[in-house]
Amino acid sequence: MPQQSRSDIRNVAIVAHVDHGKTTLVDKMLWQAGAFGAHQHVDERAMDSGDLEREKGITILAKNTAVRYAGKAAADLGHPDGVTINIIDTPGHADFGGEVERGLSMVDGVVLLVDASEGPLPQTRFVLRKALAAHMPVVLCINKVDRPDARIGEVVDEVYELFMDLMEDGGNTEEVLDFPIVYASAKAGRASMTRPADGDLPDSEDLEALFKVIFETIPAPTYDDEAPLQAHVTNLDASNFLGRLALLRVHNGQIRKGQQVAWCRGDGTVKQVKITELLMTEALERKPVESAGPGDIIAIAGIPDIMIGETLADLDDPRPLPLITVDEPAISMTIGINTSPLAGRVRGAKLTARLVKDRLDRELIGNVSLRILGTDRPDAWEVQGRGELALAILVEQMRREGYELTVGKPQVVTKDIDGKVHEPMEHLTIDAPEEFLGTITQVLAQRKGRMTQMTNHGTGWVRMEFVVPSRGLIGFRTEFLTETRGTGIANHVFHGYEPWAGTITTRTSGSLVADRMGVVTAYAMVNLQERGTLFVEPTTEVYEGMIVGENSRADDMDVNITKEKKLTNVRASSADNFEKIFPPRKLSLEQSLEFCREDECVEVTPEAVRIRKVELDQNLRARSASRAKNS
Structure with missing residues (x-):
């Protein structure tokens, strides 16, 4: 079948660990592409639009934006009017891995952002493993090169080591090690292919080098000219005027406003539906369009029950795409109605089991990594997710929406393998001053953690890597910050399942x-x-x-x-x-x-x-x- 490509489009995800500068970089790309007017007021970290995202300083939901770049790099490609770069800004926290996996299903390559001082951390490993498993090309961007404690050369070496560790997982060859490296300061809006001295800004005034390497490394979307329509639902949103919106990546064919299409549902059934509205993203806004083609990322309205992973296809020749799969939940907690003597004291609060269940069901629509199971009580449900933070954020969102709840202690989701109980394990990375080395080791030994690696950077700080049961990390953060007097940094990512490690005593006080x-x-x-x-x-x-x-x-x-x-x-x-x-x-x-x-x-x-x-x-x-x- 003849394969065509659209050289006027690039679909790319920006992936990194928490606080390595993804959202800041996307902001600067939007500004330099002229997405905002000269006198337009735009908040810093414009992509983090949720209240909780701004308060916690993290990205929770994967979001997409479109940059129409018409600089020299676009003209060199033969597109003086500009090339559209659809950018997916993904979360950096492992608890929101479902969002990362959805984001990767929409793109043809990734920009891997790594802090010039901290280097690759657990979530860097997580997102890179997913990208290599999908055989996606990678652009390495060393960010924050102007930090006083930058160690650019060592960090590049650590990234090469990470690639070598992971390339065999997805059946990749040594070709994946031949990736381009861009040195950037997202805050200053600068990028260069020339490595600066540690702590210095890149030797350019803009992000032209980053745009150019994206055009050269990330392939243009390809499609079969003779194939019928195939558009994959990768995310959901809502509009006050249009109702539920489905975000799709068009893989083949054309889709038009008012068109009758085949809706291939998750249960295998096919239903005829009409596209009542077709929208495309420009900067941070969605604007109506008449049609879209292969490679475009669009939003459609008119299908109130559509779910993530489903396909819109040609009515005469429906060909569904594979459903999106994510890592299994590791942590669960019970969420039910408020049963305390002070329940109902807040005027207008949502108290009933029906209201709570409806809200949990709505969360399932857009959150592919969440599961909700019944319990032996009609007014309480077991909610399973990837991590403690993801579940706590769900409860906090419900609290702000006016719900009253009773929430149980987080528990781990176990598996029965070969007749033995197995529990989820986490790969934990800790950066802390050397003086706290003994204390941290002792705390994690009590929580059944085992050290796998220790590196001393020679700066008074040490990096330790542990494999710890997921339940051993419940309540660990508070104790860790107390023991290190707030100086330590801890990050973890899912490691796999191992046999039950025995009893863990996490709190000695009553x-x-x-x-x-x-x-x-x-x-x-x-x-x-x-x-x-x-x-x-x-x-x-x-x-x-x-x-x-x-x-x-x-x-x-x-x-x-x-x-x-x-x-x-x-x-x-x-x-x-x-x-x-x-x-x-x-x-x-x-x-x-x-x-x-x-x-x-x-x-x-x-x-x-x-x-x-x-x-x-x-x-x-x-x-x-x-x-x-x-x-």
Whole structure:
């Protein structure tokens, strides 16, 4: 069959580890391609449009934009009017691996961004493995070359080592090592093929070198001139005016507004549907077009139930494309309605099981890496995902939308292999000052981690690599930051399944549990703060079974934190001595989930996050503990 190509289009994904500069680079590419007007106000990191993305400084959802570049590099290709570069900005966190895999299914090559100081990290390995498995060409971009601690030569060598480790996984040959290298400072909007000295800016004033190497390395989309229409659904979005939008990559044929097409569904059925609206991305906006051809990335409206991985095909000759597959979930948590005594106090909150289930079902539509299973209760569901952060962000989004929930402690999703229980493992990379080496090793040994490699850069910092059970990393982040005084950097990526590693004790302290309903008093706090660290402040409303602090000892303690000072009619000889109340420790949603033990859960409302016992009644808890001890 004759293969044609569209030299006026390039489809490329920018992939990297967290905070290596993907979104900043895309912003600069948009500016230099003239996507924004000279006086137009555009927020920094324009591609990170979600509130949570801006607050956490990470990309959560894969997004696409289109750059129409008409510089010298485009003219050299024979397109003086410009070449369209469809850019997919993918997340850098391993928990959002489903987004990365979807992004790669839309493109013909990748730009691998690596920090000139930190070098390749776990997510770099993850995205590169996916790209090499798909036999995609790679452009290496060493970013942040102007950092004072840049070590450009060493980082390039580390990337070559990473390629050699991974090229056999996808059946690649040594040809994959022949990749071009661009040296860039995304923040300054500069790129060059000439390697600068460590800490210096590239010797150019713009990103022309990056655009040129993309045109030369990333192949133009190819298609069969005689093949019927094939367009793959890779993402979903919503519009207030058009309803559900499906984002597609057109592989073959032409698609037009108003056309009747075959909708090849995930269950194997084929249905006739009409394309009511056809949109194409320009910079950050979608604009209506009449038709699109092979290689184009488009959005269509008119099919309310369409799902990711399905195909739009020719009505007379429907040929569905393969469904998109992603890594299996490793972490699960139970999400149900709020069952605490304070449920329903927030006006307008969404409380019922039907509302919660509808919201979880909606999340399944656009999140291919999520699974939702039933439990033995009609008002609670088991939600499985790639990692703790991904599930915590789902709960935080629901909280901001007005839902009240009860969320259980994160658990691992196990597998039965050859009659033995296997659990998911993580490849953990830690960068920390040398002085904390012993402490970190000891903490991870308690969590059944084993060290696989250690590198000393000679700068006072050491890099350690471990293989750790996924459940050993639940609650690890808080302890790690405490032990390294906030200086350590930890990143992890899925490693595979291994036999169950045994019991892991992650929290040695107990909980301070309120024994009655009431309002927290300063008098009670003064008397209790010697017993541990408190999570509440005066005037906070509490209830029996709510956790108000962390006990300094290993066992739980029921306390009366609502106790008031008794007044007498005897006048004191001197004024009362003022006692100092230590500031309470405020826990975020992620920290609350990390803190939980097996018999504890988190109450989430639009106004508050509270930790509580699953069984609120202290007498029932004592009886069940006694029964467990006797058995």
